[in-house]
Amino acid sequence: MPKYKFPLFTPYINNDEKKVVVDCLNSNWISSKGKYIDKFEKKFSNYVNSKYCVSVNNGTAALHLAILALDIGPGDEVIVPSFTYIAPVNAIRYAGAKVKFVDSNFSTAQIDENDLIKKINKKTKAIIVVHLYGYICNIPKVKKICDNKKIYLIEDCAESFGSFYKGKHSGTFGQIGTFSFFGSKTITTGEGGMVVTDDKKLAKKIFKLKTVGVVKKKNNYWHDMIGYNYRMTNICAAIGLAQLNKKNEILKKKEKVFKIYKKNLKNLPLRFIEIIKNSKSSHWQIVIFVKNLKIRNALSKFLESKKIETRTSFPPVHTMPMYKLKQNIVLKKARILSETGICLPSSPSLKEKDIKYICEQIEKKFNKN
Numbered sequence: 001m002p003k004y005k006f007p008l009f010t011p012y013i014n015n016d017e018k019k020v021v022v023d024c025l026n027s028n029w030i031s032s033k034g035k036y037i038d039k040f041e042k043k044f045s046n047y048v049n050s051k052y053c054v055s056v057n058n059g060t061a062a063l064h065l066a067i068l069a070l071d072i073g074p075g076d077e078v079i080v081p082s083f084t085y086i087a088p089v090n091a092i093r094y095a096g097a098k099v100k101f102v103d104s105n106f107s108t109a110q111i112d113e114n115d116l117i118k119k120i121n122k123k124t125k126a127i128i129v130v131h132l133y134g135y136i137c138n139i140p141k142v143k144k145i146c147d148n149k150k151i152y153l154i155e156d157c158a159e160s161f162g163s164f165y166k167g168k169h170s171g172t173f174g175q176i177g178t179f180s181f182f183g184s185k186t187i188t189t190g191e192g193g194m195v196v197t198d199d200k201k202l203a204k205k206i207f208k209l210k211t212v213g214v215v216k217k218k219n220n221y222w223h224d225m226i227g228y229n230y231r232m233t234n235i236c237a238a239i240g241l242a243q244l245n246k247k248n249e250i251l252k253k254k255e256k257v258f259k260i261y262k263k264n265l266k267n268l269p270l271r272f273i274e275i276i277k278n279s280k281s282s283h284w285q286i287v288i289f290v291k292n293l294k295i296r297n298a299l300s301k302f303l304e305s306k307k308i309e310t311r312t313s314f315p316p317v318h319t320m321p322m323y324k325l326k327q328n329i330v331l332k333k334a335r336i337l338s339e340t341g342i343c344l345p346s347s348p349s350l351k352e353k354d355i356k357y358i359c360e361q362i363e364k365k366f367n368k369n
Contacts, residue, residue, distance in 0.1 A: 011188045021238055034234030050197065070152050084314055128154045287313060303365075
């Protein structure tokens with residue numbers, strides 16, 4: 001018997017994915033070559049409206065390639081929010097660059113543009129914005145800062161597939177955007193990622209880096225740079241293509257899930273992430289914020305007893321052992337967001353009665369208090 005009756009997330013998979021996987025197996029094209037790689041990249045490119053899309057084996061690899069493609073390395077600094085999943089921070093260090101942490105906005109949980117301006121100096125080479133939980137950051141303001149300061153803008157869109165600002169998809173505002181297709185993402189390939197850009201030279205460099213730096217015109221085994229084996233398999237791409245074909249259905253269901261939560265929790269002492277004006281969220285993860293750490297922990301424990309899986313919001317990366325610096329960094333809002341956030345079951349397949357039951361349990365706990 002499963003531990004949770006209501007898991008945090010289950011992928012929206014049916015016979016469509018099974019058919020294409022079987023087709024891959026029957027064709028014997030199961031590794032990083034095959035028709036589905038090209039089809040998936042082209043369809044993804046059309047949806048996000050980016051000229052070039054390069055598929056990779058995961059979202060962290062996508063970030064690493066984005067940083068390398070922009071020639072970021074030792075001596076450079078990259079600014080990133082501390083309130084985030086650890087992947088973009090690790091990717092900066094993979095390249096040998098220095099991480100500079102920035103705070104987040106309390107209401108939106110996205111990068112704090114005012115703190116960002118303060119952190120820029122002559123060593124700053126790029127900013128990585130992370131569109132958290134399916135919501136877009138104040139991208140016009142961040143882009144303006146990057147343009148004025150002549151620094152690169154990388155968008156981590158691991159959680160924001162299907163999110164737009166003024167009709168423009170996340171990941172298409174800066175030089176490079178990166179996506180993740182992990183099993184819990186809005187569309188999944190099991191493991192996988194994508195790098196998007198409108199710059200042809202960057203796209204070629206990213207492709208070469210992900211294919212072990214091979215010079216194919218000369219010899220299949222001749223390399224003129226240190227590259228990486230970050231290739232996506234044909235099977236993963238096939239699953240991704242099937243997922244893309246029902247993206248509208250998935251996104252519509254996700255929005256419905258969010259609206260049911262918001263309606264049924266509206267009279268309780270908690271808040272949802274505030275959406276940026278003129279943006280559309282994919283509502284990847286339903287997150288609520290309560291008053292303090294004690295309440296958050298008690299609520300999580302109570303919901304677990306009811307077989308409802310939850311997850312705390314991200315701990316600030318700058319507090320982790322390998323990133324904790326000697327100097328005292330005070331990012332107050334990141335700490336509060338970390339201590340008060342709780343992620344709720346967010347699967348697109350959740351039924352209304354299930355969501356109402358979860359909301360009733362949350363209300364019950366608040367009433368007990």
